[in-house]
Amino acid sequence: MHYTLTHLRALEAEAIHIFREVAAEFEKPVLLFSGGKDSIVMLQVARKAFHPAKIPFPLMHIDTGHNFEEVIEYRDRRVEQLGCRLVVASVQESIDKGRVVEDPRPGASRNQLQTTTLLDAIEENGFDAVFGGARRDEEKARAKERVYSFRDDFGQWDPKNQRPELWSLYNGRHRPGEHIRVFPLSNWTELDIWQYIAEENIPLPPIYFAHRRPVYLSRGMLMAVHKVAPAPENTEVFEALVRYRTVGDASCTAAIESTADTVEKVIAEVAATRITERGATRADDRVSEAAMEDRKKLGYF
């Protein structure tokens, strides 16, 4: 007996530790659940952390209204299976209430608008810890973010004023009105996520696997024809065999051409790929070199 864990079990143990630490020290945690693969893994680890009890906090979905239908179906089914409470915070409601103004151009993304909806929902519900599925391998600004990421009264992240984080001692102290974003999967990579999904046999929404759908080319990326992202005039629509590497707002998440229709084939594809998942498919991160850093400072996920 060598008393060693595989890297996936070590990462899982670390994430379970973080979930339990937050459940013990915070008044009102919430887990952001979008139906994307990272949040699906989050839910799996959260379930394991408190087994055989139920997850002791609600889930929250920031609903842009621009969802892939398959993902919403998956979300509702999973929430019911686990017996969790789901809070849905709607970007459409924020628009209707005049909290944010939507870009009137066709196919415009609601990505930027989510931040207001998220911060309003955190404040209205009095959440003091917000679990997110972000990973440090996703992006350069994220590589320097703490597991416990402190947010001020305005939900802002200050990258130059982060709390040192040593050993597995997390400092979650905050004043009323402030909150902590918590990222239990900080040390996981895209490949780890997929290997864990395979090992744990976790079901995923079907759009993560290769399927045929009508698409068009936009700025070099394959966009699905969707009610919120119709093909612009004079743009050729064609059918392609595609899958999604990340799942976000349908107006700004692109598909990739792929024949990977099983978890094993996806793992082989991810292991061989030479482009980051955000670089490949997220129009929202391409805006500028510091796009993610800027959005995070304002309170984005």
Added chain:
Amino acid sequence: MELLRFATAGSVDDGKSTLIGRLLYDSKQIFEDQWDAVERVSRDRGEGYTNLALLTDGLRAEREQGITIDVAYRYFATPKRKFIIADTPGHVQYTRNMVTGASMADLALILVDARMGIQEQSRRHAILTTLLRVPHIVLCVNKMDLVDYSEDVFESIKEEFAEFAAKLETGDLSFVPISALNGDNVVTRSVNMPWYEGASLLHLLEDVYIASDRNLIDARFPVQYVIRPMSDDYHDYRGYAGTVAGGVFKKGDPVVVLPSGFTSHITSIDTADGPVDEAFPPMSVTIRLDDDIDVSRGSMICRPRNQPQVGQDIDAMICWMSELRSLKAGDRFTIKHTTQVARTVVKDLTYRLDVNTLHRHEGVPELKLNEMGRVTLRTTVPLFFDEYRRNRLTGSFILIDEATNTTVGAGMILGAP
């Protein structure tokens, strides 16, 4: 596949970013879009070669000022191991970051420039690594291409460092001559240094034996959370959730729970995948006991014949991390140690430790940002601790400023005063 966490220390001048870029690039962890972005920015800035440091300098201020501000975490994997790099800036003002990066590291990579030899900075990195009890140190002598791949240069640096390290209590020490820029001895053995008979850096990282670095002797289980489902299926279930901080726990083991001192036996070690026979660090499990005794968050489960020290007076080495306030005798803080939170007062600041020379400055009034020193603390409740040198998890704590809630100090317990 096993996980290895390592910290890198060295400045940009030592070629640290280039080395990390090389490890990531050669193990195919740098993606084309990242590479394209770095090439584009290097070109725009008129730099003569692709600046690999741009891969790791993530924040806008860092790119603008050409410095690394904070600990950055990088990931790569080979078929043998998955690696987590805590990439820490090496300048003197960033002791705090290096301490942070080293706190969880299995191994530390210290870089020196072959032309410059051992510098004050190299000594500081070795001292900090040793204080943080990183079990393995690899000294990479970089830029060997600029000293004609000279064996003599490598040997004299190696000798000087080994002599210095002998005065410290360093763990396992290795030396590798490399050229990060050209890739010599980084992933594969270099043909330019036939006199070097050791492994390439990557092979060393893949093969270093870390399984015995954890304390598997002193069983320690700080209770994090009590699981009580209160459902029909698990009506009387009461489990103590936590992460094993030391030793091996087995079903049937006699245990004692601190602070109550009551004894019991382990009836089951549960996980969501079913019960397990044994639990060891760093497993997260749920322990059930056969007696209904008082156990809550902050309790420590251990063996009757092997218990941690219990006390309110602690002798510790502190790394001070705040620029807004200093540490002085009489100051009060919140202390977080394992799963316990208490208040503490600094009874005495014994000395400040010069992290470049190990000199002890007695009679200093305060510890300032990036300084280290020895203190005695008195806590409001007893802590259950081990010496840091014996267990990095039950021997460490953080100090929190009660006005701002920020983490201001990191402590390593030396024992009871």
